[in-house]
């Protein structure tokens with residue numbers, strides 16, 4: 240299929256304000272690296288997500304579903320296909336009783352603020368994670384002893400055949416930073432959380448405490464994709480990296496943060512290749528010195544380490 244046909248078909252499904260060509264992924268990822276996606280599509284309704292997925296599958300077009308891009312590294316050569324961004328255009332949030340219902344593109348910060356307003360506790364852990372709730376379910380994101388698996392009651396998803404399915408609790412097959420969403424190639428449309436009533440001032444204090452700890456320990460003033468590696472059992476990745484003498488180690492524009500060695504920061508002009516080379520170097524060094532092989536938590540599109 241010709242380029243123009245794909246573009247105009249997508250415009251007819253999503254409208255012209257929601258499809259763009261040759262979009263730099265630097266602008267859409269928190270680490271600010273990567274080349275251009277051939278197309279970026281931003282559906283504004285769940286029906287549009289279903290339709291665009293169906294269209295792309297029927298026409299055998301490559302696609303990649305992203306949220307807020309806070310855990311992603313796109314190749315410098317770009318992405319030869321359609322990046323579907325489920326973000327602020329699909330971010331309605333509501334609540335009823337102890338439940339919060341959010342569209343997949345709602346930010347975790349907005350959902351935690353809604354929980355606070357509703358006097359519901361159990362979601363404070365997520366308030367400082369910079370992603371969407373859809374991305375957080377896919378990753379089973381977590382912090383400060385909380386994780387999505389503790390609070391997700393159900394999700395509405397599109398499966399790899401384009402069918403709508405509802406998953407409840409254990410059906411998500413949550414593990415450490417993984418879920419069935421990723422293994423089965425599902426796209427999250429809506430998430431329902433089950434929380435518990437709590438005292439608003441306690442909820443607020445916990446959110447402030449967690450966010451204060453982040454500001455103190457993490458290099459939040461620099462572009463990054465958060466913790467690069469999963470926590471190896473019994474250790475902390477950042478601590479191992481620091482003990483191996485890699486604090487501040489730099490390749491090109493990518494640096495092991497001197498504030499938190501688990502983060503790789505973009506000094507301003509990093510390429511994705513710099514980031515990948517640094518990830519490889521850190522992994523190799525830590526393995527040689529400790530025998531522990533660090534597994535990446537960040538998602539490297541189109542690449543293996």
Ligand SMILES: Cc1cc2nc3c(=O)[nH]c(=O)nc-3n(C[C@H](O)[C@H](O)[C@H](O)COP(=O)(O)OP(=O)(O)OC[C@H]3O[C@@H](n4cnc5c(N)ncnc54)[C@H](O)[C@@H]3O)c2cc1C
Pocket residue numbers: 269303304305306307308309310311325343344367368369370371372373374375376377378379380381382420421425426427428457459463464465466538
């Ligand atoms: C400063 C900083 C701090 C961070 N702190 C934490 C932390 O404390 N804990 C933690 O777990 N993570 C943390 N992260 C990483 C990241 O924020 C989380 O993994 C977050 O959940 C990713 O959400 P996202 O919307 O940005 O997803 P993206 O990065 O866009 O995508 C991540 C994965 O989710 C998939 N995905 C996204 N949306 C959907 C959807 N609607 N349906 C299906 N799949 C989807 C993508 O395909 C991809 O595989 C941090 C990142 C940064 C930059």
